[in-house]
Amino acid sequence: DGGITQSPKYLFRKEGQNVTLSCEQNLNHDAMYWYRQDPGQGLRLIYYSQIVNDFQKGDIAEGYSVSREKKESFPLTVTSAQKNPTAFYLCASRSSGGNTQYFGPGTRLTVL
């Protein structure tokens, strides 16, 4: 099946630890995105990548890092510098020239 997968669905970490969230797509999409969702708020863009080995900061990139070594994969690392990391994280992808983003099921990160 074609689609976007995120793992794990739920993630718990202790304060001060870095954690990496996985996002994989087999849609052959060039562009990939990471969003953060907090209760009662819309999606806020963390990072995006329009092509392999290139990525740009979104609106709330501080405390996060990404890599894009393969077209299919766009992992997000939440570092200890992120002040309030507990949130629901959504990954999305889009084909170049396409007009729609397709979303993964999300990862809920809780920092204890």
Added chain:
Amino acid sequence: GEDVEQSLFLSVREGDSSVINCTYTDSSSTYLYWYKQEPGAGLQLLTYIFSNMDMKQDQRLTVLLNKKDKHLSLRIADTQTGDSAIYFCAEEYSSASKIIFGSGTRLSIRP
């Protein structure tokens, strides 16, 4: 700046029509979108409209776009309990190749 606004809550009776409204700021938007999010899940694209269109209909869904007022609406006919979800309006911010989302409207259905 870029901004998309929607009301936070809407309650309708089962069988009635639901109308969810949205305003946006980027007059050069090329596409405007409606996404649906069920609890604990990702976003599902419901429909989109190209900026040179006024209306788009897809089964129970009707999208109306007033480009002059930068107003977008989603009408769901014959609302069912399965339509309970959060609905996000989004605009394609053309100069930066990114999509800006509203804060979402939570639709609840009364029996």
